[in-house]
Amino acid sequence: MRTAAPGALLMLIMAQPNMATGMMPYYRHAWTLAPLLITAIFAAYLFALTPALSLVGTPPTRRAWWWRIGVGSGFGIVADLAMAVADSPEPVVVARICAGLSVGLVTGSLAGLILERTGERGRTAMAVATVLGSALGTLAAAVVAEYLPAPGVTVYLGHAVLLGVIAMAVVSDRAVRPAAIADPTSATAAAAESRITGYLSGIAAWVSAGLVVALLPSYGAELLGTTNLALLALPVTLYLVSAWLAQRLIAPNRLAAEPVSAQWIIIAGVALAAAMAWTPSLALLLCGGVVAGSGQGIAYRAGLRIVSAATPPDQHARAAARFAGVAYACAAITTVGLGAVATVASMRDAVLAAAAVLILVAVATAVVRRRAMAHAADSVPVPQIPTIA
Template sequence: MPEADRSASVFFAVALTFVVTMMGTTLPTPLYPIYQDQLGFSQLIITVIFAAYAVGVIGALIVTGSWSDQIGRRPMLLAGLAFSAASACAFLWGGGLAPLLIGRVLSGISAGIFTGTATVAVVELAPAAWAGSATLIATAANMGGLGFGPLFAGVLAQYLPAPLALCFIVDLLLIAFAAVAVMRAPETAHRPERARLRIQSLRVPAPVRGVFVPAAIAGFAGFAVLGLFTAIAPAFMGEILGYSNHALTGAVVFALFIASTLGQTGQSRLPESWRLPVGCAGLIAGIGLVASAILGSSLTLLVCGALVAGVGQGVAFRAGMGAVTAASPAARRGEVASTFFVVLYIAISIPVVGIGVAADTIGLRAAGIGFSIAVAGLAATALVSLVIRRRAIA
C-alpha cells in the first residue's frame, strides 16, 4: 500500500475509534425504560445512573488531562478503550443498581480520556490532503458517536432479541477492532525522557473571566439540554407522547447530536461577534419548542426542538470554547479549557438529577416545563451579559 494511502487509512481508523468510544457512552439512553420496568427504578434513580457518567468524565479530565503529552497518545487511547470495554461488561453484568452505576462511571472515564487525547491524535495523524479538515472530522467523530449510540442501541433493542445485552456485545467487538487500529497507529506525541504526571488545575485568570462567564453560562445551558435528551427523552417519549418504540427514541436523540455537529461546523460562517449570541438564541428557541412539545404532547414539536436546540448548542459551545481559548494566556489555556469542560459536564448531570427529583414529586410534565424555563433563562442571561460586555467595550 502506498505511504499516502496507509497514512489516510490510519487517520480514519483512529477517527472511527473515536466514534466507537463515544458511541459506547450513550448506548444506555433508549434502554432506560426497560431498566425501569425490569428493575423497578424510579425516574430519580434513572437520572442518578445517567449522572454518574459525569463523575467519571470530570475525574478523568482533571487527573489525566495532560497525560497524553507525557506518556503518549497510544497508551492513553488504549486505556480509554479498556475503560469502555469494562463499562460494557458492567452493563452486561447488570441486574441491579450497583453494576449500572459502575458502568456509567467507567464509561465517563473512557470519554474523559478520549475527549482530549483522541481529538489531538486525529489532528496529528491527518495526512496533508486532510489536514485542513482534521479538526472538523474529530468534532464529527465525537458528536456523531454520541448521537449514533442511542440510535444503534434503540434499533437493536426494538427489533432483535436480548435488548439489554446485544448492543453491549457488539460494542465489545467494535472496541476490540478499535484497539487493533490504535496499536497499528504511529505515536505522534514527543514524550519527555521522564514523564511528569500531574493533576490538571482548575482556574480562570481574572482578565479572562469577562469572556469566560457568558461562554460558560451558555455552554451550561446547552449541555443541560444534551443531558435532558440523553437521560429523560425516553421517559418523555413514553409517558407524555405515548411512543414506546426504542428505535424512535434513539432517532430523536440522534437528531439532536447531528444538529449539534452541524452547528459546530457551521458557526465559522457567522461573524465572530454574532456566534455566541446566535447560539444562545437558538437554545432559547429550541427549548421553547421542547416545552411546547411537552405541553401539547407533540412528537413533531419535540423533533423540531431537538434540531433547533442542537444547532444552538453546537454554535454556542464551539463559539464559547473558541472565545475562551483566544482570551486565555498561552501558558494557561490547558487549565482554563479544563475548567470550562468541568462546568459543561456538571451541566450534563446535576440539572438532570433535579428533573428526576421533580418528576417524582410534581410529575414529569411539570418537571420538563420547569427545566425548559430554567435553560431558557440561562441562555437569556448569557445573551444579556454579552450585550452588556459589548457596550462596555464600545
C-alpha cells in the same frame, strides 16, 4: 486512515455512554425506575467523568497521551461488558462510572491528537465526533433492543470489539505529523471572545443534552402512550444528528453573536418539547429535538473554539479537557435536579425548569459577552491626531 482513526475512536468512546439512552424506557419498565433514579444513573457517568478530566485527563505533554488513550479505551470495554451482564440498576451504575472514566481519560488526549493531525478544522471535527457518536450510540442500541434478540447484550459486545480494534490502531501509530495551517481569521475571531463566554456556551449545550438524553425518552413515552424503543429514541437521535449537521452546514461565526444565538435556538427547541404537554404530538417532539439539537451543536462548537483559540498548540489537550469538565459537571448537577423535579412534580415541570435554567445561562452569556466586548473596545488605543500650534 491515520487522520480519521482518532476521530473514529472518539466517536466510539462517546457512543458507549449513550447506548443506554436508547434503551432507558426498556430499563425503566423492567426495573421500575423512578425519574430521579434515571437521572441519577445518567449523572453517575458525569460525576465520574468530571474528576477524571480534572485529575488525570489533562495530559501535560504529547508523551502522556498514549497511556490515557489505552487505559481509557479499556474502561470503555469494561463498561460494555458490565452493561451486557446487567440485570438490575447496580451493574448499570458500575458501567456508567467506567464510561465516565473512559471519556475523561481520552478526551483531552484525542483532542490534542486530532488538532495535531488536522489543524484548525480539528475543533469542528472534535465536536462532530462527540455528537455523531452520541447519536449513533443512541439509535443503534434502540434498534437492536427493539428488533434483535438479546437486546442488552448484542450491541454492547459488538461495540466492545470495534472499540478495541480502533484503539489498537490509534495507539500503535505515534508518529508526529506536521500541523496543518490554521485559519488565522477564524482563530482571531474566536480569541476576541471572553473565555467565560465559551464556558457558558458549553454549559448550555450540555445542560440541554442532559435533559434530552436523560428525560426525553421517558417524557415521550408518558405523553404518547408508547413503549416502542426505536420510536422513543428518535427525538434524541434527531437532536444529536441535528447538532452534527448544524456544525457542518453553518460555518463558524456565521451567526451574529454566535454563542448567544445558539443558546436561544436551544431554548426554542426545549419550548417546543414543553408544548407537547398541552398538545401531545410526535411531530412536535421531533421538531423540538431538531431545533434544540441545532443550537446545541453550534453552542458546543462555539464554546470549544473560544476556550481553546488563544491556547498554545501544546496546551490544546488540557484546554479541551478543562472545557469538557466544566460543561459536564454543570450538566450532571442540573440533570439530577431536573430528575428531582420530575419525581416530585411531573415531567412537564422538569422540562419547564430546564427552559428556565437555559434562559438564565443565555442571559448571563449575553451580559458577560457585552462587558467583554466593551472592555476590548475601550482597550483599543485611539490614534492621536497631530496639531500645529
